[in-house]
Amino acid sequence: MRNSTVRAVNRLTARWAAEAAGGDGGTVLTAAGVWPLLALLADGAAGPARTELEEALGIPAGDAAGAGRELLAALAGVRGLRAATGLWAAADLPLEAPWTARLPDGTRGTLTGDPEADGKTLDAWAAERTDGLVERMPVALPEGPDAVRLVLASALALRLKWIRPFQEWPDRVDEGPWAGRHLAMLHRATSLPDRAQVVYGPRGPVTLLHVVGDGGVDVHLVLGEPDALPGEILRTGIDAVSRALPSTGAGLLPLGSPGPGLSVGLIPSMTPQPRLTVATPAFEVRAGHDLLERAALFGLNTASDTGSGHFPGISSDPLAVGSARQSALARFHATGFEAAAVTAVAAAPGGPPHFPYRVRRVAVRFDRPFGFLAVHRTSRLVLAAGWVTDPLPYEEPDREAEEAEFWAD
Numbered sequence: 001m002r003n004s005t006v007r008a009v010n011r012l013t014a015r016w017a018a019e020a021a022g023g024d025g026g027t028v029l030t031a032a033g034v035w036p037l038l039a040l041l042a043d044g045a046a047g048p049a050r051t052e053l054e055e056a057l058g059i060p061a062g063d064a065a066g067a068g069r070e071l072l073a074a075l076a077g078v079r080g081l082r083a084a085t086g087l088w089a090a091a092d093l094p095l096e097a098p099w100t101a102r103l104p105d106g107t108r109g110t111l112t113g114d115p116e117a118d119g120k121t122l123d124a125w126a127a128e129r130t131d132g133l134v135e136r137m138p139v140a141l142p143e144g145p146d147a148v149r150l151v152l153a154s155a156l157a158l159r160l161k162w163i164r165p166f167q168e169w170p171d172r173v174d175e176g177p178w179a180g181r182h183l184a185m186l187h188r189a190t191s192l193p194d195r196a197q198v199v200y201g202p203r204g205p206v207t208l209l210h211v212v213g214d215g216g217v218d219v220h221l222v223l224g225e226p227d228a229l230p231g232e233i234l235r236t237g238i239d240a241v242s243r244a245l246p247s248t249g250a251g252l253l254p255l256g257s258p259g260p261g262l263s264v265g266l267i268p269s270m271t272p273q274p275r276l277t278v279a280t281p282a283f284e285v286r287a288g289h290d291l292l293e294r295a296a297l298f299g300l301n302t303a304s305d306t307g308s309g310h311f312p313g314i315s316s317d318p319l320a321v322g323s324a325r326q327s328a329l330a331r332f333h334a335t336g337f338e339a340a341a342v343t344a345v346a347a348a349p350g351g352p353p354h355f356p357y358r359v360r361r362v363a364v365r366f367d368r369p370f371g372f373l374a375v376h377r378t379s380r381l382v383l384a385a386g387w388v389t390d391p392l393p394y395e396e397p398d399r400e401a402e403e404a405e406f407w408a409d
Contacts, residue, residue: 001074005067006381007242008058009035013382014238015297018231020289021371021387027287028330028386030341032075033154034291036085036104037345038298039068040152041321044099044313049303056299065102072104075156078376079215081383082157084129088122089150099314111148115141122151126327126342129155133340138288138325140346148348149319155343158374158383160213161336164188168334170394171279176226176368177389183281183367184394186334191273193362194249198259201236201245203228207259208240208247209278209364211337216378219337221280222371223260223364230387234371241373242380250276250362261368267361274360281366281391284331291324291345300324311347322348330386332372339374339384 013031020027035057042053043065054061075083085106089095090113107125111118122137134155141148166186173181195210201224209221220241224233239245251274255264269275295301300321303310309318328341374384 001071001379001381002067003379004059005071006379008067009071010238010242010380010382011058012056012297013385014235016294017234017238017371017385017387019294019297021230021234024389026283026285026369026387026389028285028328028339028341028384029287029289030156030326030328030339030343030384032071032381032383033156033341033343034298034326036068036072037152037154037343039064040103041303041311041314041345042299043102044096044311045303046310046312047302049310052296052302053299056297065099069102069104072154074379075383078217080158080160080213080217081215082129082131082155084155086125086129086153086155087151088118090147093149094316096313096315111151113143113147115143122153122344125153126155130157130340130342131159133157133329133338134327134342136327137344138327138342139344140323146322146348148322148346149317150315150347151344152347153342153344155341156383157340158217159336159338160215160217160219163212163214164190166278166334168282173367178368178391182394184392185279185281188278190276190278193251193274193276193360195276196250196259196262196278196362196364197240197247198250198253198262199236199240199245199247201232201239203232203236205259206233206236206240207262207364208237209280209366213337216376217383218375218377219332220373220375221366222373223366223368224370225260226368230369230371234373234385234387237371237373238382238385241375241382250364251360253362261365263363265361266358269357269359272357272359274362276362276364279363279365279367280332281388282333283388283391284329285386285388286329287327287386289326289328291326292321298324314347319347322346328384330372330374330384337374341384
């Protein structure tokens with residue numbers, strides 16, 4: 001995929017995350033699912049709507065359709081990631097052949113005008129394209145004069161396994177927003193201390209933990225200072241993973257506490273290798289986004305004015321953006337990570353050993369709200385970004401059920 005496209009999508013991710021993260025709840029968002037749809041809209045737009053979409057995209061509208069198509073094709077080629085697009089139009093809506101010819105390969109369908117039937121069709125597409133992670137298409141289908149004339153949608157579904165799984169056991173948090181909670185904490189140790197890094201952003205240091213997936217996508221956990229805003233922390237993390245900001249591996253950091261949630265010291269050891277220990281909670285985050293609530297961010301101010309048409313390159317019938325929404329999900333657990341998003345634009349440890357070595361020990365712990373970024377390893381494209389405020393609690397296993405299963409076997 002083009003470097004210019006990756007930079008453009010990451011800029012949109014950073015701007016969106018700066019606005020969406022924070023408040024009382026967590027969130028997850030996927031600009032990589034929105035950007036191609038905005039590109040296809042820009043290709044068929046005219047006037048101020050075209051200009052605003054160009055500004056949101058960060059590339060000329062004339063290049064947008066090709067860039068969007070190439071991005072989706074590249075995403076579909078990433079191991080563990082599914083990417084799809086779909087277009088449904090009313091039977092009597094004339095579509096411009098040049099615009100449809102530049103659409104990426106994907107589903108083509110007809111809106112019957114029956115909200116129940118059309119809803120079932122769209123929901124089935126969303127569920128199938130995300131392996132059931134997102135079960136419904138985020139679009140309303142009103143009847144009458146406001147009936148939807150066209151639906152343009154994208155779906156991204158990511159499933160990856162860690163190269164090395166975590167071990168899960170309960171852990172009690174003693175301070176901070178999660179004080180007193182018993183969480184399902186995930187623990188792991190490695191001899192690669194530089195999996196933890198520190199980057200300096202506008203509001204001070206940010207700690208990143210790099211968790212390697214088994215395909216072409218990794219996850220980076222991002223922890224900032226307690227008084228830093230979530231959006232600022234995520235923006236700094238995005239700049240770090242995209243290499244716009246330099247970061248320092250924990251192997252080169254000074255002893256002490258050089259970053260949030262990070263401690264570096266020397267310990268006796270039986271081997272000469274350094275050691276990184278990790279503790280982070282398992283989490284699941286779901287979010288629904290109304291893109292028109294941030295219309296300026298996505299270049300949809302003029303395009304959502306239903307008083308006139310803005311897309312003559314799509315249809316000779318006047319069209320405006322009646323709704324634009326995204327449903328997204330992210331799960332981080334002991335063996336892997338899952339994320340999905342559907343975006344729709346509707347027009348309309350023996351005995352005491354001998355320790356011969358003293359080695360560097362790096363410990364990183366995520367025990368207060370933090371961010372996460374799913375990143376394509378080769379291109380540095382941020383596929384999903386989010387903020388965790390409510391990690392999963394530890395649930396005691398059902399011993400009676402386990403015993404019954406044992407004797408049944």
